[in-house]
Amino acid sequence: MATKKKLVKKIKIDVDKCNGCRACEVICSALHATPKYSSNNPARSRIRVIRDPLADIFVPVYAGEYTAAECAGRDQYTIDGKQYEECAFCRASCPSRDVFKEPDSGLPLKCDMCESDPSLTEPLCVQWCLAHALTFEQHEELADDRLAVDEADVGLEALANKYGWQTVMDSVARMSRKA
Numbered sequence: 778m779a780t781k782k783k784l785v786k787k788i789k790i791d792v793d794k795c796n797g798c799r800a801c802e803v804i805c806s807a808l809h810a811t812p813k814y815s816s817n818n819p820a821r822s823r824i825r826v827i828r829d830p831l832a833d834i835f836v837p838v839y840a841g842e843y844t845a846a847e848c849a850g851r852d853q854y855t856i857d858g859k860q861y862e863e864c865a866f867c868r869a870s871c872p873s874r875d876v877f878k879e880p881d882s883g884l885p886l887k888c889d890m891c892e893s894d895p896s897l898t899e900p901l902c903v904q905w906c907l908a909h910a911l912t913f914e915q916h917e918e919l920a921d922d923r924l925a926v927d928e929a930d931v932g933l934e935a936l937a938n939k940y941g942w943q944t945v946m947d948s949v950a951r952m953s954r955k956a
C-alpha cells in the first residue's frame with residue numbers, strides 16, 4: 778500500500794457563538810457561482826445554518842459526502858426542548874431531500890474547503906464569520922492513495938445517476954482528447 782503525506786484541513790464549529798447571520802452561506806454560494814462572485818444563492822452554499830430563532834439555536838452544517846442510498850432509519854434530535862426534523866443535521870447529499878444539491882443541475886454539493894488558485898489562507902466562511910463560530914485548523918498526516926480513487930468513483934457515480942453512463946463516458950472521452 779502506497780502512503781504519502783496529506784494536508785488535513787478542519788473547521789471547528791462553536792454552535793454557542795453562531796448568531797444565525799448566514800454570512801457563511803452568502804460568501805460560500807458567491808464563491809461557487811459561475812463566474813465567481815457573480816451572484817449569491819444560499820441553495821448553492823456548501824454550508825447551511827439550521828435555525829430556530831425562537832429557541833435562539835443556530836447550527837452550521839457542512840456539506841459532506843454524496844450517498845446514492847437513503848438511510849433506512851432516521852435520527853430525532855431534541856435541543857432545548859425543540860424537536861428538529863429528521864435529517865436536519867445530516868451532512869450528506871442524498872435522494873430523500875433537496876439540501877446540498879446544486880439548484881440548477883441537481884448535482885451533489887460538497888464543501889471543498891475553498892480550493893482555489895491562488896489558495897486562500899483560510900476558507901471564506903471562516904473569514905466572514907465575525908462571531909468567530911468557525912475556526913480553521915490544518916495538519917499533515919499519512920494518506921492512503923486508494924482514498925483519492927474512491928472519491929473519484931463517488932463523483933462519477935453521481936454524474937452517471939443523473940445523466941447516464943454513456944453521456945459521462947462520452948464527456949470523459951471528449952475531455953481527454955482536449956488534454
Ligand code: SF4
Nearest residue numbers: 805888890891900902
Ligand atoms: S470552506 Fe469554503 S467551500 Fe466549504 S462551506 Fe466554507 S466557504 Fe463553502
Ligand code: SF4
Nearest residue numbers: 795796798799801906
Ligand atoms: S457566519 Fe458564523 S455566526 Fe453567521 S451564520 Fe455562519 S457560522 Fe453562524
